[in-house]
Amino acid sequence: xxxxxxxxxxxxxxxxxxxxxxxxxxxxxxxxxxxxxxxxxxxxxxxxxxxxxxxxxxxxxxxxxxxxxxxxxxxxxxxxxxxxxxxxxxxxxxxxxxxxxxxxxxxxxxxxxxxxxxxxxxxxxxxxxxxxxxxxxxxxxxxxxxxxxxxxxxxxxxxxxxxxxxxxxxxxxxxxxxxxxxxxxxxxxxxxxxxxxxxxxxxxxxxxxxxxxxxxxxxxxxxxxxxxxxxxxxxxxxxxxxxxxxxxxxxxxxxxxxxx
Ligand SMILES: Nc1ncnc2c1ncn2[C@@H]1O[C@H](COP(=O)(O)OP(=O)(O)O)[C@@H](O)[C@H]1O
Ligand SMILES: [Mg+2]
Numbered sequence: 001x002x003x004x005x006x007x008x009x010x011x012x013x014x015x016x017x018x019x020x021x022x023x024x025x026x027x028x029x030x031x032x033x034x035x036x037x038x039x040x041x042x043x044x045x046x047x048x049x050x051x052x053x054x055x056x057x058x059x060x061x062x063x064x065x066x067x068x069x070x071x072x073x074x075x076x077x078x079x080x081x082x083x084x085x086x087x088x089x090x091x092x093x094x095x096x097x098x099x100x101x102x103x104x105x106x107x108x109x110x111x112x113x114x115x116x117x118x119x120x121x122x123x124x125x126x127x128x129x130x131x132x133x134x135x136x137x138x139x140x141x142x143x144x145x146x147x148x149x150x151x152x153x154x155x156x157x158x159x160x161x162x163x164x165x166x167x168x169x170x171x172x173x174x175x176x177x178x179x180x181x182x183x184x185x186x187x188x189x190x191x192x193x194x195x196x197x198x199x200x201x202x203x204x205x206x207x208x209x210x211x212x213x214x215x216x217x218x219x220x221x222x223x224x225x226x227x228x229x230x231x232x233x234x235x236x237x238x239x240x241x242x243x244x245x246x247x248x249x250x251x252x253x254x255x256x257x258x259x260x
Pocket of ligand 2: 031033157158169170
């Protein structure tokens, strides 16, 4: 859950100010809500994106993200500095400028996403401690195992279209898995952005990992993912949980209908 910048102890705020030559302005990220502090910090020597956490789970998650992003080049923002002080872990990263892509059917941003996904699908998971499919998704199938680096949360808010190409933030759920798992987890965002399940699958069929995934394995994944979100939505009134329950249900129902 997001906290205000003022939640940072004065001492920690000053340590950030030291690293940016004095703080000129702080703008909390309007999207996402997992990280405790996620803000654009404008300093007199430049702009950085700062994520910070103090709770046990928050610090563990941010530490995990920090370790993963340090091993990957090209897609994540470059980590500029990090420090721990007064019970807070604080990470300053390259600030990425640009809009989130439009993932609706026919959007030209989908072509940009396809180029990025093709590159991402070729990355072998680094040798660091990573989630496996069961740890990340709470369900498993032997075909989900693999050696690829799977971001696993490619919702548009975690994608930023910069003048140097599409970049990916929020690596807190990076997972070691088969590459088709990334694509299967993208169906919910394609459907949530206006695709029918058939259109989403048609778009995904351009990727070799999708074409190579056994239809029964995809049926199983769709059904388990939908059932997971249906359970979550029974226990939560949050809109985004209900949305994910709807979108994952749509995909699972399509696969179960035999229309594919
Ligand atoms: N390096 C960055 N530069 C610019 N904006 C960023 C950067 N990292 C994250 N953001 C923005 O902040 C939002 C929240 O950050 P994110 O890392 O996704 O945390 P959360 O776990 O809260 O989703 C993102 O959706 C994105 O819009
Ligand atoms: Mg996010």
